[in-house]
Amino acid sequence: QQQVKQSPQSLIVQKGGISIINCAYENTAFDYFPWYQQFPGKGPALLIAIRPDVSEKKEGRFTISFNKSAKQFSLHIMDSQPGDSATYFCAASYQGAQKLVFGQGTRLTINP
């Protein structure tokens, strides 16, 4: 119930391509879905977040798509750049839980 399943574990995309990372959850009480970006040797940092009252949120080249009925959400990185190479974590929580449940992470490599 508390798990967030993330796929793929690793992803290689050519520069300029679209990177897509998917997450699925079981707990329908979740109401906050952030994505975190982590560079080697650094802590994760919030990239973009969505709540289930909208189906899509876009910030620059980064878009979250949210499918409430399927209990899935995904991160799309348009025009992927080598600087986007990092590990990406999806997460979920609800106000009562007061802690984030993280997916297992996706190591993204953008080839120049």
Place this chain on the structure above:
Amino acid sequence: GAGVSQSPSNKVTEKGKDVELRCDPISGHTALYWYRQSLGQGLEFLIYFQGNSAPDKSGLPSDRFSAERTGGSVSTLTIQRTQQEDSAVYLCASSLVGQGSAEAFFGQGTRLTVV
């Protein structure tokens, strides 16, 4: 400081020794979290502090692990009788309110190696 500060950045210890890891959260943040990240793995929740409430210790893997937060600010994670499987990066995060609704800011972590 401007961000969450953790010390030491690296710690090598012998199996069986005790270690203390420190976290200085962002000033004014009421919530503080500890996570563990093993090589190639995700983020494993360890413990959560929020204001004066009793901490959520549900993620601590064994009774060798403990944490405290003094004065609602600095936190120390203590691992007693360290084992090789404790080797990981320990991350601290803080936020203004419960993480469920606000951004969590992470420190750079402490890389613990038990030899």
